[in-house]
Amino acid sequence: MTRLHDELARIAEHAPDVDLADRVLRGARRRRTRFASAAMALAVTVVVAITLTVIGTGTDAAPMTGRPVASPGPGELPVKGVSPAAYAYYDWCGREITSGTARLSGRDCLQWRLVTRSGERYRVPEAKSAHAGPADNAQTLVAAPLEITPDGRKIAYYSEKDQRFAVRDLESGSILLAPPLVPAADVRRNAAEIALSADGRYLAVSVQDGLNTLADLETGALTDLPAGWKAQSIGAGGRPVVVADTGRLGLFDDGEVEPFTGRAWHTPGVADPDETTIAYLTRPYPENGGSTDPTVVDAQIATVDAVTGEALTSVQVRDVPESFFPLGMGPWLNATEVTVSGRKLDARPVKGKDNVIGWDTFAVDVTTGRMRKLDTYSIEAWAGGIVLPGY
Amino acid sequence: MRTSYLLCGDAHQAEEMLQSVLVKVAGNWRGIARDNPEAYVRRALVNEHISWWRRQRRSLAFTGPPRSGRDPGDESVSRIVLWQALARLTPRQRAVLVLRFYEDLSVQEAADLLGCSAGTVKSQTSHALGRLRALAPELADLLHDTDTDTARQEAK
Structure with missing residues (x-):
């Protein structure tokens, strides 16, 4: 045994103390039951399944709009009239985080910051940023994703109050939401990823082991992506993906x-x-x-x-x-x-x-x-x- | 769970990773049970961790080096420094260190599990330790006896 082993063992002691066996076995039984039912249904009705799954292209599809913060405080992103973004960042308040992140929870300085081409710098409180705490060793250092269109005019982010991903036009202040509900816990735990089209109209959202869809924000239509594949970039007009x-x-x-x-x-x-x-x-x-x-x-x-x-x-x-x-x-x-x-x-x-x-x-x-x-x-x-x- | 936690460095992710692997194991239990289920779970965990890391690398967060001038004898500080330095290794390097120095697997056992040659494990171990030293010079004391241990294991 080495000192490295001992130190690793001490770190490992902070692993969550949960018994996953029961959870997994219950899940496996549920899946088996579901599979059996599905097989029976398949035998009765012969269906040719095609990978393409389009949800919401029917009469139910409708765009969803969001609301900006009613009266932004000092230093916060104004409701409208913001010039194109040059870049955005989060910096963990500039603090060293060796002793954990819990003490930073709720601090304004944790928020995403947007810097415009004309040099203004704003906090973006409605965009979910990095999660601080609660335990010192649960350091998830990566913030919820944020993307900017190539022209800097639109930003995509996770809106915790709407429990959805949103795209905001910085000049007009209009906000369109991607229809699928995404709980904040899923964004934090399951490494949610997004890809925003060059024109800001399409937003792909994927959450590990769950959602993997491409949303047309102007119509509300959703198109599921095949399992295992995630959108990386989307052209203006929704193509190429x-x-x-x-x-x-x-x-x-x-x-x-x-x-x-x-x-x-x-x-x-x-x-x-x-x-x-x-x-x-x-x-x-x-x-x-x-x-x-x-x-x-x-x-x-x-x-x-x-x-x-x-x-x-x-x-x-x-x-x-x-x-x-x-x-x-x-x-x-x-x-x-x-x-x-x-x-x-x-x-x-x-x-x-x-x-x-x-x-x-x-x-x-x-x-x-x-x-x-x-x-x-x-x-x-x-x-x-x-x-x-x-x- | 502890191996999963050491591999990924995040409590929630460790839970998710292990659960995902166990679901796969439960689904194929008949086939796996005949083999070596423990090794299967370890290998699946390492693979799951590497593929998660690939998905994440588009938005990697970077952690600065620990502030110098601390007492290397302070156990809790060296643990935090080690924790931070591990987070900056590639998933494969991290996996090699966890398998060899936490799970105490031999070079050959680690090679079998990772699906590579013993020589690759040796070189990866050497690179990983070298990188830890470069990232956190204050860990030199902690890593000192790994050289002796590595040489002893490789001589086996």
Whole structure:
């Protein structure tokens, strides 16, 4: 036994003290009963099931609107008239969180902050941010998701008071809700993910082991995505929808997914402004089949046809910074360059400042593979996250 | 549950992960029971953790390094520092450390469970320990005897 073992054992003592066996067995029995009933129903009525499930396209579908905070306080996002967003972030109040997060519960500084292109900085109290506490060791450091359209005019976030994901037009102040009810506990525990279309009209919401749907916010129509595939990016007008499972990328259309890659480490991108081409970064899994090396080694920047998924180009990425770890791909900068955000593993972007974290953005040329740095976004924080428009 | 908690670092997620794995085990119990159910659950947990991490990596949160100048002899502080440093390892590196130094599996046992070679486990262990040292130099004392233990196990 080593001291490391002893320390790990002490940490493990904080694991939840719950007996899952009974819960699992009850669930398994329930599923068996359900399966038996379903099989009988199937025998009586022969139904050809098609993967496509469209919910709400009938007469029941209707858009849902939300309400902004009636009278925002000082520093809070105004009801309307907000100029386009440059980025959003949360910073855990700039505090070191080694002793837990419970003491930060309810603090304004936990909220998402929105920074506009004209330099204003607002708190966004209606957007659910990171969860603080209650136990010191239950540190879920990632906030509920927030996304910004590439033009910075709309933001998507989780509205706790509506128990739904919402998209807000910053200029007009109008708020549209994605119809499915998503309890706050599910957002916190089950790693809810969203993808907002470039025009802000479509919002995909997925919650682990539950909801996985694409909402047209203007009509209220919902389209379920096939199990295992999650939306990564959505073009303006709702097409193309780039989806990913564990290791593959595909296009979702007419209720079906057409994979356009094999299994590898992919960083999915968005369609170009013409919506004819999709770019993505790809690098092979290590030979041992594991996922031990997430840094960009032998990465390729590839493009596919946005309609057919047909491979168009693939070139080796050049001038990759050492230990660069891609986090996401953003909008196209011009006809041949696409943007990528990332950071260096084990390195702070702002040297000499331990309490500053940051992310770099780069442009990658899909024809030459050449990579060049664009900007660094940094915040004074020990932990947190940043969201850029269109990423 | 404890292994699940060490792998993912979050109480709620540990519960969800283990429940999800146990549901799969319960559904295929006849097939699994003939084999080695404990190893199956461990392997399924590691896989579940890695796939969860992949889903999450689009919105990773970054934790700053612990403030320097603390007394490395302070047990609770080193635990917190270790906890934070573990959170910054890749899921595979974290899994290797948990399997080898918490579950006390041999190199070969860990390799069988992870579906890779013994050499890969050795190199991953070495990388993971090296990264822990780089992320949290104050853990040097805590990690000191892992070298001896690693050498002893590898000699087996």
